[in-house]
Amino acid sequence: MQTTSLRYFLAVARTGSIARASEQLNVAASAISRQIANLEAELDCVLFERRPRGMVASPAGELLARHARATLRGAEQVATEIHELRGLARGFVRIACTEGFALDLLPNAIAAFHRVHPGIRFELAVEAPATVTRLVAEGEVDLGVTFALGRPPAGAEAVVRVLYESVVAMVAVSAPDHPLAGREVLFLSDLASYPLALVTSDTTLRRVFDAACHEEGLAVEPVLTANRLAALFPFVRGSRGLAVMSALSVTTPLRHGELAAIPLRARMRLDRDIQVQTMRERRLPHACRAFVGYLTSALSAGL
Incomplete structure (x- = not known):
């Protein structure tokens, strides 16, 4: 064959x-x-x-x-x-990630790596968290970068190795001239006074957010619900609205002052795990191993 x-x-x-x-x-x-x-x-x-x-x-x-x-x-x-x-003169890195990483952090890490190693090519697939882990487990990609709630699901843990793990908290994202933009911290009850944009309930972010609201007896009705984070940004920029997400998803707009981020507090922890995954028995190509170093540095700097 x-x-x-x-x-x-x-x-x-x-x-x-x-x-x-x-x-x-x-x-x-x-x-x-x-x-x-x-x-x-x-x-x-x-x-x-x-x-x-x-x-x-x-x-x-x-x-x-x-x-x-x-x-x-x-x-x-x-x-x-x-x-x-030949060293890092040539190579190919295949990555699957969830949308929160694809909006900003991961493309920037790829760009920084490419400036130093222009012969390395990348392929990036944006998928749901469970699909990212499945692609890693089946060897379809070299690396998976995903938000997660705990360890990989049963079955996948036997074949998936976590190369890097940390936690990231949620923030409320607003336009820079929003009335709340200068606040040091927001509580969940503060969100009720403003239009809210959220991702759909099948995401890890929304599950954590909804559980925290339930714990405090709050009924939150978003004005906009979307299955893509990118769809929330025009709403935030063009209204007095707020969106809830990880700051890692908007590092560049925050740095340039195009958006503002206010830390959120709740009785429950409003954070999720970040995982960089690979197949357990797989020996990563040289280019992948080198890129993991760039990626984990970017993740650590963004937390």
């Missing part, structure tokens, strides 16, 4: 569709279909079951997927070790 056919097979298994795999790989769908057919002929079995929701790996396909991931990781490792002979 050739690595190309295994790579095409895994793309179909991951996306559930030859068409989506074609878009992701930028390869003709006919070429992918042909490679799948060749694998099925070589192994004399059906690798996918066609279902209404897409193509799902058969039991034989699931077994091949485990073998394919291990084979491709081995091939990548050999290529990495060869490239490492």
